[in-house]
Amino acid sequence: MSTFRTATHRKQLQAVGATDDNTVIERFHGKIPEREEYQKLKNYWLKPGDTLVIYDLEALGGKRSAKNELEYYKAHNIRVKILDIPTTTTDYHGNPEMSTMILDTIINTLDYVIDHEIQRTHKRQTQGVDRIRDKPAWNNYGRPQVQLPTNYEEVMQRWTRGEITAAAAMGLTGLSRTTFYRLAHQYKNGGLGV
Structure with a gap:
């Protein structure tokens, strides 16, 4: 079992079987993609059949990144336990399909949330454009036309x-x-x- 944590959540990690000798600690900021320790953990240390324990989903990045990371672990037969999603930490003895089903549910939920946010953003943009279309501000909307030089x-x-x-x-x-x-x-x- 390997663990990736972004803060000191030692007791919670130990409760699901993580030990200090197999814990990777790395300061993480969502806008910094170069996470050397995490990349080593993901690409070199974790093997099929291993379990990865993370404190929360944000340790894997934003929603899109997290979805992609979870799909990667699923494809490589690596179980993921997420401490702030308790159903992922339960051991389903003799029924590994249950863990896979829960992971699928999380991936599908992220997929839905991402699509919903895109649709909501597009709808708000359209509403904003529609609101100013009949107003004098519409004449100044968008990029101004280039004025050709006299020469x-x-x-x-x-x-x-x-x-x-x-x-x-x-x-x-x-x-x-x-x-x-x-x-x-x-x-x-x-x-x-x-």
Whole structure:
């Protein structure tokens, strides 16, 4: 049995069979993906049939990361006990399918929560856009249009004839590389009226 803990939860870990000699302690922050000790634990120490005990689901990262990690452990036949989800810590003697079923339920729940959050965010964005669509603020909504420099036509003619480089044309017009090439594409195809 290997244990990954992010804080001192020693008594709770010992209650489910973890010992100090097989416990990995690592300070963890969800926005720091390079967790060396955890990666060693996951990729080198844990073997099929082992049990991983973690204090809470957040030790595996955000919802998406946790779901992916749980799917990895399930695929590699590694049991996961999560102390803040008591049903995962119960030993189902002679019935390992029960542990797998509980893990599947957690994965499916995370999947549902992730999808629900995406739908809720999209709905809120749509509602926000709909609220301002009929108001004067709608005219200023989105990215402002690029104002063509006064010398744009002249510079583009020189650039298309090969008299100056694209970098020089960008410098003369004051346009960024991305904007320059986007407008140049429109200019060449006749879609940009100057």
